[in-house]
Amino acid sequence: MKRRWRLVLLMVVVALAVPATMRAVTVHRKTTGKLDHGTVFTQTSGQITVKPGELFSVEVPAYRLAGDVWSMAAPAPDPAVAKAAGDEYVHNFDVRDLFDFGEIGNTGSGGRYYFTFRAQNPGRTTMTVHIAYRDELGGDWPGGPDQIKRQFTVDVSSDAPR
Numbered sequence: 001m002k003r004r005w006r007l008v009l010l011m012v013v014v015a016l017a018v019p020a021t022m023r024a025v026t027v028h029r030k031t032t033g034k035l036d037h038g039t040v041f042t043q044t045s046g047q048i049t050v051k052p053g054e055l056f057s058v059e060v061p062a063y064r065l066a067g068d069v070w071s072m073a074a075p076a077p078d079p080a081v082a083k084a085a086g087d088e089y090v091h092n093f094d095v096r097d098l099f100d101f102g103e104i105g106n107t108g109s110g111g112r113y114y115f116t117f118r119a120q121n122p123g124r125t126t127m128t129v130h131i132a133y134r135d136e137l138g139g140d141w142p143g144g145p146d147q148i149k150r151q152f153t154v155d156v157s158s159d160a161p162r
Helices: 002-032 132-137
Strands: 039-041 046-050 055-062 070-072 082-091 111-119 123-131 149-156
Touching: 046 055, 055 123, 055 149, 070 111, 111 123, 111 149
Parallel strands: 039 055, 046 149
Antiparallel strands: 055 111, 070 123, 082 111, 123 149
């Protein structure tokens, strides 16, 4: 009889552990991203100084459920100074996501956009990221203009600190 209870207990533990493990793997995959982001800059605007050849990213928070889809605004940065290496959206994860209130990252925890570049030759260029539909509509949005548009000046210099 003891052996039967041990077997039942073992089956219950396995039945609980397998879904928990699968959930952890899913969360990790959805919150990690596929790109190497290099040095990540999170400020809302300003100066970025990098060395030639350095991989770097501009990170902006987003709430996609509300339509916060960031993109690069025209004009694009000078590719001779900073060449685009990709961009991606990476989900956040918080306690709301544990209880399956929608798909992971879409329930209010939001996520982050990364715009990744490889510094090329010494020089200076400007890049602007924005939420296009809000920016094009104009007007005031909650949180002010830094919530819909961010501008960065990128200096590629051999003398950059690192």
